Amino acid sequence: METRSFQLADLRADxxxxxxxxxxTAIVYGQDADLKVxxxxxxxxxxxxVLASGRNMRLLFEHDRRGLLxxxxxxxxxxxxxxxxxxxxxxxxxxxxxxxVLTLVRGxxxxxxxFGFNVARGGQAFTREAGxxxxxxxxxxxxxxxxxxxxxxxxxxxxxxxxxDPQAIAEAERMLGRPSLQDRRRQLRAAQAAA
Numbered sequence: 078m079e080t081r082s083f084q085l086a087d088l089r090a091d092x093x094x095x096x097x098x099x100x101x102t103a104i105v106y107g108q109d110a111d112l113k114v115x116x117x118x119x120x121x122x123x124x125x126x127v128l129a130s131g132r133n134m135r136l137l138f139e140h141d142r143r144g145l146l147x148x149x150x151x152x153x154x155x156x157x158x159x160x161x162x163x164x165x166x167x168x169x170x171x172x173x174x175x176x177x178v179l180t181l182v183r184g185x186x187x188x189x190x191x192f193g194f195n196v197a198r199g200g201q202a203f204t205r206e207a208g209x210x211x212x213x214x215x216x217x218x219x220x221x222x223x224x225x226x227x228x229x230x231x232x233x234x235x236x237x238x239x240x241x242d243p244q245a246i247a248e249a250e251r252m253l254g255r256p257s258l259q260d261r262r263r264q265l266r267a268a269q270a271a272a
Contacts, residue, residue, distance in 0.1 A: 078193045078221070097169045099146075099182055103156070103190050103223035104163035115203070115210040124158050126197070127217050136167050137224040140191065144174045146225070156223075163192075165223060178225055189226040195219050
């Protein structure tokens with residue numbers, strides 16, 4: 078599973094001591110992220126099949142399953158596919174972690190979001206744009222989690238590299254005309270066997 082993180086100004090908690098609602102944007106469409114190996118852009122509509130599937134999506138704190146804050150299955154997390162991206166509204170669980178997260182979101186200390194995903198087969202394309210390799214995600218296979226995070230590495234216009242699917246790296250290397258790591262290993266084994 079790949080993950081991406083970014084800083085958002087629109088993560089916020091509703092006012093009032095008794096309110097446990099948090100709202101924000103978990104995935105932003107149409108913005109390029111520099112992942113060093115390539116740039117990445119998520120197309121509007123990339124979440125259509127994920128949301129239509131009705132599979133459970135969880136809101137976590139720091140990608141930790143023990144930090145479960147809300148879920149679509151329980152009805153405490155609602156997600157919306159908008160022209161700007163995936164927005165959400167959550168009723169945060171009344172747990173120690175939930176209470177801490179609410180306090181930090183209200184105080185503005187927590188504004189980062191991240192998400193975990195897998196790309197659908199055929200749901201990405203590599204092209205060159207302005208001389209740079211661009212990965213465009215057109216369809217996700219799954220987005221099992223969105224997460225509130227304290228340490229996003231980039232601001233609102235960039236997404237941080239947390240992990241990248243090795244197959245995406247291999248495809249990017251092929252686009253660049255370089256043999257993939259798997260190809261290099263096969264070549265090395267063949268040379269060793271021939272010797």
